[in-house]
Amino acid sequence: MDRVEPSSVLLFLFLRDLETTMEDMETDSQAFLKVMEASFASLLPLVLKVAIQLGLVNILETAEREQDGGDSSLTAMEIAAQVQGRTASVEQTASLLNRILRILANHGLLNATSSRSGGIRYGLNQSSRVLVQPDSLDCISRFLLLLEDPDALRSYSNAHDALLHGGIPFVMAHGMPLYTFMQQNxxxxxxxxxxxxxxxxxxxxKxxxxxxxxxxxxxxxxxxxxxGDCLSMITSRYTHIRGINLDLAYIIADAPSYTGLKVV
Ligand SMILES: C[S@@+](CC[C@H](N)C(=O)[O-])C[C@H]1O[C@@H](n2cnc3c(N)ncnc32)[C@H](O)[C@@H]1O
Structure with missing residues (x-):
């Protein structure tokens, strides 16, 4: 049997330890990145809102339709050139747009591919194509506005106090429950x-x-x-159903009247 040199054993042990350390570091970095991603997550809805305001999805969808199956992806410069209402230069808009598009692509909301010139080309994917449908776009746009509304956000600043000392974050922020607040606002x-x-x-x-x-x-x-929207959709599909919408008096007072729907 070959004699094993002590130095080879040491080298083997060193490499094994190094590999374990590298794996630990890799796991640590992955974990750190995950928490960083969570910390920056509040940026995503803001960026998505900008993309909707600028009509980016429509620009990409029009390109898709015009290409009719070919490569319809666009660079930030090509998208910037089509942004409506722009008074900044294409280069200025494209420079900011690049960051927005990158965030959306990193979160799986756009396709990103490298172009031959070294730039990145963007296109719609299954997720962003949802925003081409008017009903979905309307729903998502409203949620984005609601979630970043200052009155809605204010209650989050009290969440840790509520957990420590008891209470409801919204009441702590506004001095009244959500539905009473809405009655006055x-x-x-x-x-x-x-x-x-x-x-x-x-x-x-659906x-x-x-x-x-x-x-x-x-x-x-x-x-x-x-x-009463849900109920009215149900009663207009199933006309034999007697629908009763039960809600707070001030909501019922402003609700539209639907045929076949009783409100209490
Ligand atoms: C999350 S919203 C859902 C609204 C509705 N289901 C829809 O899909 O559009 C909850 C509803 O519960 C109503 N609500 C809250 N407290 C209530 C109460 N004590 N009695 C009846 N309705 C109440 C609110 O006014 C509000 O319309």
Missing amino acids: QMFKQLFHGTMSAHSRLIMG VLDTYEGLQTVHSLVDVGGGN
Whole structure:
């Protein structure tokens, strides 16, 4: 049997330790990156909102339609050139746009490919294509506005106090419960209920396309039914159902009247 040199054993042990250390560092960096990603997560809805405001999805969708199956991806410069209402130079807009597009692509909301010239080309993917549909775009846009509304955000600043000392973050921030606040704040009420309605209409449309269990229902109460959108969609599809929308008096007072719908 060959004699093993002590120095080879030492080298082997050193390399084994180094490998373990590298693996630990790799795991640590992955963990760190994950937490960093969570810390910066609040930027994503802001960036998405800018993309919607600038009509980026429409620009990419128009390019897709015009190419009709070919490579329709665009560079930041090509997108910038098509942004409506721009008074900055294409280069200035493209420079900022590049960062926005990169964030969206990193979060899987756009496709990004390297171009031959070394730049990056962007295109829609399955997720961003959702924003081409008016109902989905309306729903997502409303949620983005609601989630970054200063009155909504203020309650988060009290979350840790609420956990430590008890209480409801929204009440701590505004001195009253959410639904009382909305009674006194028409703008926030419209923002909140408009968002709820847009979301509920979207989901209920899909539910009604697949769920058939309502055929045997005769009377249906929607507790906290808001503007009554869900119930009205149900009762117009199933006209034999007697729908009762139960909500707070000030919500019912402003809700549209739907045929076949009783409000309490
Ligand atoms: C999250 S929203 C949902 C609205 C509605 N389901 C929709 O999809 O648009 C909750 C609803 O519960 C209602 N609500 C809150 N407290 C209530 C109460 N004590 N009695 C009846 N409705 C209440 C609110 O006014 C609001 O319309």
